[in-house]
Amino acid sequence: MSEQVFVLPDLGEGLAEAEIVQWLVAVGDTVAVDQSVVEVETAKAVVDVPCPYAGRVVALHGAAGEVRPVGQPLITVAASGEAGAEPAGHAVYREEERAGSGNVLIGYGTGHGGAGRRRRRAGLAVVAEPSQPGAPSSPAVPGVTTPPPVPGAGIAGPPPGPGGVLVISPIVRRLARDGGVDLRTVTGTGPGGVIRRADVEAVASVGSTPATEAPAVTPSTADAPAAPPVGDADVVVPLTGIRRVIADKLSRSRREIPEVTIWVDVDATGLLATRAAINEAQPDRPVGLLALLARICLSGLRRFPQLNSQVDTANQRIVQFAGVHLGIATQTDRGLVVPVLRDAHRLTTTELAAELSATTAAARAGTLPPARLTGGTFTLNNYGVFGVDGSTPIINHPEAALLGVGRIVDKPWVVDGQLAVRKVTQLSLTFDHRVCDGGVAGGFLRHVADCVEQPARLIAAT
Incomplete structure (x- = not known):
């Protein structure tokens, strides 16, 4: 089977992520080289992203409203005449092909990264989160790589063990860490229970994450003003984009x-x-x-x-x-x-x-x-x-x-x-x-x- 995974390209201008506005294709559609497949919104503009591969769409990675980091998969395309996608529960990551498209994504340079982009190999799309901030991660399983989960492609393997949670990207983990959110208390709304950015923001906005241990009070935290309470009539607008x-x-x-x-x-x-x-x-x-x-x-x-x-x-x-x-x-x-x-x-x-x-x-x-x-x-x-x-x-x-x-x-x-x-x-x-x-x-x-x-x-x- 010949499948090619197109990742969100390097956006330039210091932009490291983009939000999916809408998909312009669906699973099963046939796409041509340089055909626009998704509309994304960065902090500076809304642009159509062209795919450098031709073939049949077998997977769309991410839903409308979801933020995708640069380098994460956007769409998987199977060459014309190939069979369908891989069995549910597995996500195949391959190094982005360099041939085929000469398309320039206007304002971002070409849609292809440099030769230094790392190869992603097949593996289980499960990421274990440390049970406590700063605690070591769960030991790796020999012979198994664990790339970030791919929404829409299924979550492979058994549920994570004690202290493990399913997260979508390092951005979500960083957002939780900065907001003081314990990911173990967050219910993921993504495929297979994956915790999305919106899940963390929702918990952070209402301050409902229960603390497993009261934080130590230092002079800086004691003197800091308490965050204003959020009532039913208040409108919380995330400072994003x-x-x-x-x-x-x-x-x-x-x-x-x-x-x-x-x-x-x-x-x-x-x-x-x-x-x-x-x-x-x-x-x-x-x-x-x-x-x-x-x-x-x-x-x-x-x-x-x-x-x-x-x-x-x-x-x-x-x-x-x-x-x-x-x-x-x-x-x-x-x-x-x-x-x-x-x-x-x-x-x-x-x-x-x-x-x-x-x-x-x-x-x-x-x-x-x-x-x-x-x-x-x-x-x-x-x-x-x-x-x-x-x-x-x-x-x-x-x-x-x-x-x-x-x-x-x-x-x-x-x-x-x-x-x-x-x-x-x-x-x-x-x-x-x-x-x-x-x-x-x-x-x-x-x-x-x-x-x-x-x-x-x-x-x-x-």
């Missing part, structure tokens, strides 16, 4: 960057008139306000390159980038993401508008690869779409500055000594005080404000 990435990144930004925010109110009437004139001249290629603001930012960064930089703390230096990779803060159903327009300074205003429209649409659809969500050098944030006037946004680490734009509203404004009703907005600049002082930051923001009020200045500046 993209929400966890956002939290980690924003927390790191606040810890490391001494940020300052300055702001100014500006009359955007002239900018609105300029947009209307452009769109009247080229109705087939409309330009939005965000594209015009992006063009103005690029002009400002040309004059004040200190803000298009990054602090390299490891080498005690500031790196000013030659090109501008413009990040656009975008709210999606999965949370706030910042897709990046590479080499934005090379684009015309019309090209900026087209790229902005396509990029933000893909970000909201969750189809952008992780490579498009990192590597920015300056961010533009239009928080005015939420109906607010101002904000003090957190810098997108490791960048050095971020320009925010509030809503445009009618306000009384003095024009040539006369009171008038104008279209007014507020601009805010949050910057890393390590890369520059107030003179540079104020000069940049004033240049942006002047170009908004008198767009003709942008032509003169460029």
Whole structure:
């Protein structure tokens, strides 16, 4: 029998796991080389994963909503004309074949790992968990290897002995250890009683795991505040996926960057008139306000390159980038993401508008690869779409500055000594005080404000 097991490929970008959103094939289906077989969600994007093998699907490893670590099996394919899957209770692991597919999983590199990936041999899919944290594992049975269990493929062998539990992956064991959950008290909902991540999170969220022995009270644990109780009406949302990435990144930004925010109110009437004139001249290629603001930012960064930089703390230096990779803060159903327009300074205003429209649409659809969500050098944030006037946004680490734009509203404004009703907005600049002082930051923001009020200045500046 010739079966090939396709594992979750190395995702890159520091991503070590992915959640199965939905299977695109079923057991018994015939798949072709590079056919998408599963949709997975990482902390940065939702992507379709293509299978490098052709044949008949004999096993799907994992269910929708389940988190799979990199290197764990996703799908088993038997070459066309082969018999069915192996007898229930056994899972065959083979080294991933390197031939066949040249497919590139967009944003993650190729779907194949390097030659250093370890060979997995046939064995019982049972893992014994130590009965106590830190206790030695059960002795190995000579001649039998024990790879991680494969959901959907059956659990082989007799039930684990005293103190043994069925777990799905090292991630589940780590989650239990970090949350103080005794796995012996958790009832697994996976095939054959396998304990899944959701099982551990459910126990941890209600704090119902009985302790076999009261933990020793140390000064650190005695002084630590008790976790808030969870009632029937409380909603517990696990800090996972993209929400966890956002939290980690924003927390790191606040810890490391001494940020300052300055702001100014500006009359955007002239900018609105300029947009209307452009769109009247080229109705087939409309330009939005965000594209015009992006063009103005690029002009400002040309004059004040200190803000298009990054602090390299490891080498005690500031790196000013030659090109501008413009990040656009975008709210999606999965949370706030910042897709990046590479080499934005090379684009015309019309090209900026087209790229902005396509990029933000893909970000909201969750189809952008992780490579498009990192590597920015300056961010533009239009928080005015939420109906607010101002904000003090957190810098997108490791960048050095971020320009925010509030809503445009009618306000009384003095024009040539006369009171008038104008279209007014507020601009805010949050910057890393390590890369520059107030003179540079104020000069940049004033240049942006002047170009908004008198767009003709942008032509003169460029």
